[in-house]
Amino acid sequence: MPDRPDTTGDIARAVVAAACAAPVAYESEPQLLLLTTRHDGRADWLRAGQALQHALLLLTLRGLRASLFHQAMEWPDLRARAAAVLPHRCTPQMLLRVGHGPAGFPTPRRLPVPPVTRRSPLAPSVSDEAAV
Template identity: 60%
Template structure:
């Protein structure tokens, strides 16, 4: 399932009930990052991304996906079900299916070319369709987001448990299908303004030369009205919808997740989301024009999908 996940842990499992044409999506607790993601919020967001991809694929192949989030209270690991109902003949396709396979995080410098305002509005509408809010902060708020992310990155590097957890997934995880190979990590910012994740590797210029990143980045804050498990799953679906649409429009993206991993820094970003009632920040997205990121490895289908026949 080609969905983004924290450190490419791919923390999901699918089971297809062929009698009811229902796919059950469970969290894979053994693949969670207990230091970086102790409450499992990132797992829910990642599974939400995978659910959106499943919905897109179902629609592409002529099914009408019917989604339920947290359908069974006594089974907390069961995060969602998607029933493949008969589609209405001639129903329009989302046109996002091809982007599922082309979407890759790009942790490389982007050009300084701004994104058109109509495209930003289209991305915001994609998030809205999934029950989330996407806002593009102005220059001052962008600097606040970068400052919070730099602080989070510094904390992550100083936290031994988190650094070891991250380093394990970039220097040889127990499975060749998990984690991030060196090719996808990208450089650090030579000006030390863009806080690209170091993944606990403490990379130095002699190992991976630093490069200058865009000086006026386009950042987006993805937020929800509440901060419950269902909101995390909705945020994941909104995130993937935004990323697929951006990919279709030739825009690259990477995720600045570091501040989401520290409750006080995440709360500091909540006030930047919008005027009015508080919104809960679920992701910081960096968008721009630039090189396409390399693909990350994926778990074999037989490790991810089971079928009840």
């Protein structure tokens, strides 16, 4: 992980670049990505969350899907096994499965304001509130 505190976006771009590095092999099988930090304190958790958020947005932008395997990081023995395969001394924070998934349903959009909201006849009008 870079030493500068403003590199969350750089970390996320590196995660996405790793996911997209081998498009031929990547097309048929999903890839596992492990998000790590140098330490395991509150600031590290925050930076990992920021990097995860950025990575998920970038993956979505590239048309990829991600599944979070946070349960694996909640068990100390599984987390230690994940750390053991890393070349550098890092703390695993999140395991992701990244790949091409089926097309999802479009996100429902909010209706225009008038059909959604109604003013109660008992509610004071804007001019009544201004007079108070």
